[in-house]
Amino acid sequence: MHGRNFSSVDMGRRQALKESGSLGLLALFTLLGLVPGAAWAATNKAAFEAKTLSEALDALGGITPVDSALIKLTAPDIAENGATVPVTVESSLPRTQQISILVEKNPTILAASFNISEGLEGFITARIKMAQTSAVIVLVKADGKFYRASTEVKVTAGGC
Amino acid sequence: MANPTKMRASLKDGVTEVRALMQHEMENGRRKDETGNIVPAWYITEFKVEHNGKVVLDGEFGTSVSKNPYLVFRIKGGKAGDKVSLSWVDNRGDKRFDEVEVG
Incomplete structure (x- = not known):
């Protein structure tokens, strides 16, 4: 019972870390201009x-x-x-x-x-x-x- | 991983002329291979050129741009050692960034 609770908390924390990590990277890449679609001219x-x-x-x-x-x-x-x-x-x-x-x-x-x-x-x-x-x-x-x-x-x- | 863009930027009479060769198949999606199957469209959709970090040229390609797109353009001013970069992205999301110094 205990173990199960711990593991689900742990999973949640890992997921949160993973998401914030990838968001941070994306923001960094955007800043560096490495995500072309984001800041470029509107495609026609x-x-x-x-x-x-x-x-x-x-x-x-x-x-x-x-x-x-x-x-x-x-x-x-x-x-x-x-x-x-x-x-x-x-x-x-x-x-x-x-x-x-x-x-x-x-x-x-x-x-x-x-x-x-x-x-x-x-x-x-x-x-x-x-x-x-x-x-x-x-x-x-x-x-x-x-x-x-x-x-x-x-x-x-x-x-x- | 895409192959690097071959680029040369040379200063002449106060203008920096850049020649760039992007390495890309530029498949238009209508060509058939030896077995008669259509080769899916695969081409650079957007590119961007920066001079010392400032965008001076950007553009979009359709499927009628030749294989290994080659461009020549002229940046006003510039001096030896300035940085000129070209980045592109294709319809599969593959991308490439290359930079040269004005010589």
Whole structure:
């Protein structure tokens, strides 16, 4: 009888220690920035699941981007390997905040989205997969407004 | 455990250019293996870059980013010895943190 009581108290204490221990670790990791999901930018799942440009624009808040000559988009005219297509975006728009790369005819249209801080130049190079010949569209958010640029990339061997 | 991100940060004309190669399969969830089974989606979903502990760039990836994601970006200013780190997390919760000094 006694032994049983002791053991249940002991179990409770152990459980409590275990929980406080893991909570403490989690708090420490959060402080150190080692729990990415916790403090990072809000994920935009719907935009990454979008299959068409209009779905993606809706998911990004119903935006209507305007063409801008201040965005320089560099991608090959012909990509022999659709598995790695280099894309470079240079935005000269003042206060560039975000750069997103979309491939119009990929199964999901949004490839990547980058949040640009004030400490960063409006420049990014990434490598993307392309299933077939398609327009590559870049959306740039600058000073709260959305702009776009696009270019056609011919893909000889799809890589999606 | 994921493989380390290969990174180089070099200072040129007052700008620190960073080249980073994250090592990841980036499976889009549509590819089939030799036996015809679908290979489940497995890809980096988020990454973050810090310059001396301050976030300068973060972003999200979908499934259309190439295997072993490669990025080039430019941090304003910077000096030799500054620390640039890149961390990422994938859709399975695996993560990686790597840091280099500006050279």
